[in-house]
Amino acid sequence: MDTGTHVVMGIAIGGLATLDPNVSGDPTMQSAVMIAAIIGSQAPDFDTVLKLKNNAVYIRNHRGITHSLPALLVWPVLLTAGITLFMPGVEWLTIFLWSLLAVVLHVFVDIFNAYGTQALRPISNRWIALGVINIFDPFIFFMHLGAIAMWAFGSHPGITFLLLYVVLALYYIWRIYEKQKVVKHARRLHPNATHIFVSPTIRWNQFHLVIRTPTTLYVAESRDNQINFFEKYSFDPIPDDPVINAARKDKNLAAFLSFSPTYRWEVEMKDDLTEVRFVDLRYRSKGHYPFVAIVQLDDNLNILSSYTGWVFSEETLQKKLNLEEQL
Known part of the structure; x- marks a missing residue:
């Protein structure tokens, strides 16, 4: 609390x-x-x-x-x-x-x-x-x-x-009863779900949902006993990949993975670096996922900068990454 x-x-x-x-x-x-x-x-x-x-x-x-x-x-x-x-x-x-x-x-x-x-x-x-x-x-x-x-x-x-x-x-x-109603409703819609992550909000009638099936992650909301789906992502376990393995040595990403049970990840090649990004799907707010972990690596897979925490805009995130790189 x-x-x-x-x-x-x-x-x-x-x-x-x-x-x-x-x-x-x-x-x-x-x-x-x-x-x-x-x-x-x-x-x-x-x-x-x-x-x-x-x-x-x-x-x-x-x-x-x-x-x-x-x-x-x-x-x-x-x-x-x-x-x-x-x-x-x-x-x-x-x-x-x-x-x-x-x-x-x-x-x-x-x-x-x-x-x-x-x-x-x-x-x-x-x-x-x-x-x-x-x-x-x-x-x-x-x-x-x-x-x-x-x-x-x-x-x-x-x-x-x-x-x-x-x-x-x-x-x-x-x-507890209300949460169980949400879980049962979600399972009726996706009987093959392996995990259903429920996050309560400040409103009694609203819950954030992430429904994981063997192949897909569904981000949804339960409001007034109705489930509304927002996005869906492919459920891809973390691969045994040189770039990902190098990023996982970073303390910020390691902390994120020790805490977050449901996320999506992506690797983006930029001009002079590679960026590995993990996004926790439980806290969707106004179309944005504020709890993230980012690791930026050079061509030799050395860590240039990283960050984990709550950010509510891409501009703020890039400022934090630049600050970490300077430090």
Whole structure:
């Protein structure tokens, strides 16, 4: 989820903690648990700092080890140690358990996005992305804001947030049902599909679709239970080709391939270079595919420049490639 939603979820967990007898009657414990819950709800995304290094490192590692099984314990341990150091006398086990809940909830809700997480590391490095909830879901965010406002106006925080999460649990069940309807509809239209990739949008009635058959990739949209097809591409596995193999040694393309499950690729010969381009098909927006990886090579297959990330125009992409070449 987005940062704002994780923040309000942290506040909600801090309010929910007032149902705990070890918290409810102690203002110091309430403050300690609230701090633990808010920071814990953000902690797995501390790897966002990797963006300062470069996109390749960020894409390859974001929602990786910081969302892994060991991290579910490491973050609460670090938070508990820090809080008990600065707030001596608080009950460490209570702090640990509520911060654990905050971290687990963060990772759990991220699984429902199309981006997903590597939540099963080190058991498996597979990305788990259920494609049910958009990165930012207005219903989830504003329901939290409403519950926080009710608390501010005097309602019992524990009961308020408990009811909130009952409603949100039902909401998630409904969204799973809606996604499954889309998948079943797509499979009726293409019974030979080997993969159906679903990406939710900010609108309840709209999903992005990529349908893969043994020979073709179909890019489509489900809106109001109707599937509209936009483009189709030949499904061509990556070949064992000298140009492609040279490009795959680049860190940006390697990061893209470690993350993207469905894409098309092309090789274009230009005046003084060869360009290898991979395009993720899941994020079509206004006829454009913004998530790409580009590698430019010379005649001897040396890498001249490369880029991976989100770009919304060819002009911007070429500027980024020129900048990489200068660096």
